[in-house]
Amino acid sequence: MAQKNRIFLLEDDTNLSETVAEFLEEEGFDVETAYTGTEAEEKLYETRYDLLLLDVNVPEVNGFELLKTARSQGVDTPAIFITSLDTLENLEEGYESGADDYIRKPFALKELLLRIESLLKRNFSHKKSPHIEIAPGISFDPVGSTLYKEGEPASLQPKELALLKLFLSRAGEVIGHETIYEHLWGYEETPSESSLRTYIKNLRKIIGKDKIVSIKRYGYRYQP
Structure with missing residues (x-):
């Protein structure tokens, strides 16, 4: 049996977190969740994931700072920000902090899935692949x-x-x-x-x- 891709989800809205996690698990992913930036930092330090889904406005450490710190520590896992922030400045800050993609709330779960699958196909940082x-x-x-x-x-x-x-x-x-x-x-x-x-x-x-x-x-x- 093929190993499932592991996705880490940071989202402080418990209803949305459960909805996204259940949807992705039904699509064949393993999903681990966190509700605060501090909790997320601990999990990113302890575990290697295949993709990160990060809300921005979360308690303690926001998503931008979380990813920026992770990138400085060598974490090259693909990351998508999921957020209600919608200005050009927000978008620029998200990419500057090391994001690979950015999806605005509210979003369709199918669109999120397509973006995840696209990033996983592109990513080669820790998978065996041809030259x-x-x-x-x-x-x-x-x-x-x-x-x-x-x-x-x-x-x-x-x-x-x-x-x-x-x-x-x-x-x-x-x-x-x-x-x-x-x-x-x-x-x-x-x-x-x-x-x-x-x-x-x-x-x-x-x-x-x-x-x-x-x-x-x-x-x-x-x-x-």
Whole structure:
């Protein structure tokens, strides 16, 4: 029997939490829930999940801060925010904190399911999968975390590797500088814009300049 995907749900509205959890369990997922940000932090520290569903306005630690902290600690699990916040600023803050998707309340359960399935198909951070072809003769092995060029491993610094994995997991998306900094530099490290430019330059030399597009004054987009 195939192992079920594990979903973590943070939602302080008990009725909505039960409704979403029951629906997803009927669709074949294992679902674990939490009702406060502090409770969620503990569970994310203890357990590895396949996908995170996070409400924003929850007691103690809000969803944005929760995910931002988790990303800084190396948690790369795909995450969807479910929230009633609907301004452009809210949307930007959600993506800047490391979200992969954002769904506004009220939402149809079927739409939520489609978004979950889409993210799980894209995610490769901790699953066995075939090499990801980047360009002719260039591929990435997500299991061994190795970039290959013409069949030979390419030498990458740890932060260059982390940056490549971030780009591949969010292919086609515009990723802001702050999000990149949070993924590449640890809690006690100071992000460096010049170092980031060097990492981008080195990756472009290997995978092609046109694969990483600069978005002026905002960030970068990996072009699949």
